[in-house]
Amino acid sequence: MPKVTAEHRLARRAQIVAAARTLVAEQGFHKTTMADLIEVSGLSAGAVYGYFKSKEEIVAAIAEEALGTVENLFDDFVDPQQPMSPIDALERLLQHVVSLAERPGGDVTRIALQAWAEALHNPAVMAIAGAKYTDIRGRFELVARRAQAAGILDPDADPRHIAQVLFGLLPGFVLQRLILGDTTPETYTAGLRAVLRG
Amino acid sequence: MPKVTAEHRLARRAQIVAAARTLVAEQGFHKTTMADLIEVSGLSAGAVYGYFKSKEEIVAAIAEEALGTVENLFDDFVDPQQPMSPIDALERLLQHVVSLAERPGGDVTRIALQAWAEALHNPAVMAIAGAKYTDIRGRFELVARRAQAAGILDPDADPRHIAQVLFGLLPGFVLQRLILGDTTPETYTAGLRAVLRG
Numbered sequence: 403m404p405k406v407t408a409e410h411r412l413a414r415r416a417q418i419v420a421a422a423r424t425l426v427a428e429q430g431f432h433k434t435t436m437a438d439l440i441e442v443s444g445l446s447a448g449a450v451y452g453y454f455k456s457k458e459e460i461v462a463a464i465a466e467e468a469l470g471t472v473e474n475l476f477d478d479f480v481d482p483q484q485p486m487s488p489i490d491a492l493e494r495l496l497q498h499v500v501s502l503a504e505r506p507g508g509d510v511t512r513i514a515l516q517a518w519a520e521a522l523h524n525p526a527v528m529a530i531a532g533a534k535y536t537d538i539r540g541r542f543e544l545v546a547r548r549a550q551a552a553g554i555l556d557p558d559a560d561p562r563h564i565a566q567v568l569f570g571l572l573p574g575f576v577l578q579r580l581i582l583g584d585t586t587p588e589t590y591t592a593g594l595r596a597v598l599r600g
Numbered sequence: 601m602p603k604v605t606a607e608h609r610l611a612r613r614a615q616i617v618a619a620a621r622t623l624v625a626e627q628g629f630h631k632t633t634m635a636d637l638i639e640v641s642g643l644s645a646g647a648v649y650g651y652f653k654s655k656e657e658i659v660a661a662i663a664e665e666a667l668g669t670v671e672n673l674f675d676d677f678v679d680p681q682q683p684m685s686p687i688d689a690l691e692r693l694l695q696h697v698v699s700l701a702e703r704p705g706g707d708v709t710r711i712a713l714q715a716w717a718e719a720l721h722n723p724a725v726m727a728i729a730g731a732k733y734t735d736i737r738g739r740f741e742l743v744a745r746r747a748q749a750a751g752i753l754d755p756d757a758d759p760r761h762i763a764q765v766l767f768g769l770l771p772g773f774v775l776q777r778l779i780l781g782d783t784t785p786e787t788y789t790a791g792l793r794a795v796l797r798g
Contacts, residue, residue: 430721432630488795512720519717521779522710523628531779539780559794566776566783567791573775574768581719581729582737585764593765596757597686598796 415453418443419467420507422460427508431461431516458526465520465527468513469534471502472572476541483544485552488568489594491545496575496587503579511576518573535569542568613651616641617665618705620658625706629659629714656724663718663725666711667732669700670770674739681742683750686766687792689743694773694785701777709774716771733767740766 421443425434436457440450454460475498480491503511521528539562546564549555555564571594578585619641623632634655638648652658673696678689701709719726740763747753753762769792776783 430717433721515720516717518775518779519628519714522713523631528779535776535780539776556794556797559797560787560790563787563791564794565791566788567769567795570769570772570776570783570788571765573771577716577771578733578737578764578768581716581726582733585768589758589761590764590768592758593761593763596754596762597765599754599757 411453414445414449418445418450418453418460419463422464423467423508423510423513425508426461426464426516427510427512431464431520434460436460458524461520461524462526462530464513465517466530466534468510468517469531471499471510471514473534473538473541475499475502476538480541480545483548485548485554486545487554488542488545488549488564489591489598491542492568492571492594493587493591495572496590499572499576500579500587509580511580514576515580539565539569609651612643612647616643616648616651616658617661620662621665621706621708621711623706624659624662624714625708625710629662629718632658634658656722659718659722660724660728662711663715664728664732666708666715667729669697669708669712671732671736671739673697673700674736678739678743681746683746683752684743685752686740686743686747686762687789687796689740690766690769690792691785691789693770694788697770697774698777698785707778709778712774713778737763737767 418439422434422439425438425442434457436447436450439460440447443450454463472495475495478498480486480494499511503509517527517531521531542565543561545568546555546559546561550557550559550561571590575585575587575590578590616637620632620637623636623640632655634645634648637658638645641648652661670693673693676696678684678692697709701707715725715729719729737760741759743766744753744759744762748755748757748759769788773783773785773788776788
């Protein structure tokens with residue numbers, strides 16, 4: 403056996419996940435086969451199976467990546483420790499979701515839609531979705547608590563309920579962008595600001 | 601051929617659609633077969649194929665029913681011609697979505713999630729989703745216009761952008777209810793009212 407560094411293994415795994423993301427974004431989880439994945443990844447069957455033993459493991463890895471997109475954005479662009487109006491936080495998240503979706507190599511928001519449907523019938527994906535979305539809502543709860551402490555939001559409201567609404571605005575944005583095509587971070591936040599001013 | 605009345609045909613079709621709804625809510629579009637449907641419907645293969653020539657036709661019928669749920673609720677519970685605060689309209693819709701979802705015979709919101717994913721790879725379902733959601737957003741746009749005319753919402757805002765946000769709150773509610781289980785019309789509208797007061 404040749405000596406394989408951890409770095410090399412991570413790069414190989416990323417290469418396989420990237421191939422799977424492209425396939426799933428194009429054709430969905432159900433139509434994607436291990437044979438497709440081996441072909442698109444450019445690796446041997448043995449190499450692919452060395453990282454992922456079954457299609458189920460690939461589906462879980464791709465779902466985890468797609469459902470965690472907004473989680474990673476919080477780390478990069480939103481500091482829940484700083485008071486920020488919830489709408490400003492949302493606007494930043496929407497802009498970055500779109501910029502990620504438009505990257506070549508598979509629209510991550512298309513995969514998120516697949517993962518929502520898959521979660522209902524696949525306990526592994528449901529567990530990933532539950533954990534990721536609990537975490538993301540927790541980030542929004544921190545945004546809400548900071549906004550309450552800073553006097554931007556009503557301090558008597560339950561920050562968990564505010565977090566449900568802030569998080570709850572994201573799926574409808576993604577869905578309209580994919581199905582109706584006319585919804586952008588600019589139009590969506592303009593609508594939200596109008597409702598808030600109302 | 602026995603004489604079959606139009607009423608009888610409609611009842612038969614509804615029986616098949618109900619069986620398909622139960623199956624799709626449990627196991628998704630991809631795992632549901634015509635053989636399953638024939639078994640669960642209690643009809644003969646000939647009878648089922650007399651109404652739906654392929655699985656694709658059943659998928660389209662089920663998607664149309666699920667994606668039109670909110671559309672029908674507008675007719676029954678929300679009068680876009682009456683000025684109503686958008687949050688009151690949303691609260692009524694959420695309550696009725698939940699009451700429909702809890703009916704025996706297949707949670708329609710589970711089917712909606714399947715239909716969103718299916719739309720990305722199935723042009724017939726995409727066309728249905730596009731038409732239904734354009735119509736539903738149009739209803740929200742009327743709610744917005746009436747609220748603007750009544751002084752409840754800023755008259756200078758674009759009612760189409762307001763409609764994107766009002767419609768956009770529904771998928772995130774459905775998703776949290778199915779995946780996290782803790783989101784109810786009461787908690788969601790409480791959070792929304794807090795954000796609006798902010």
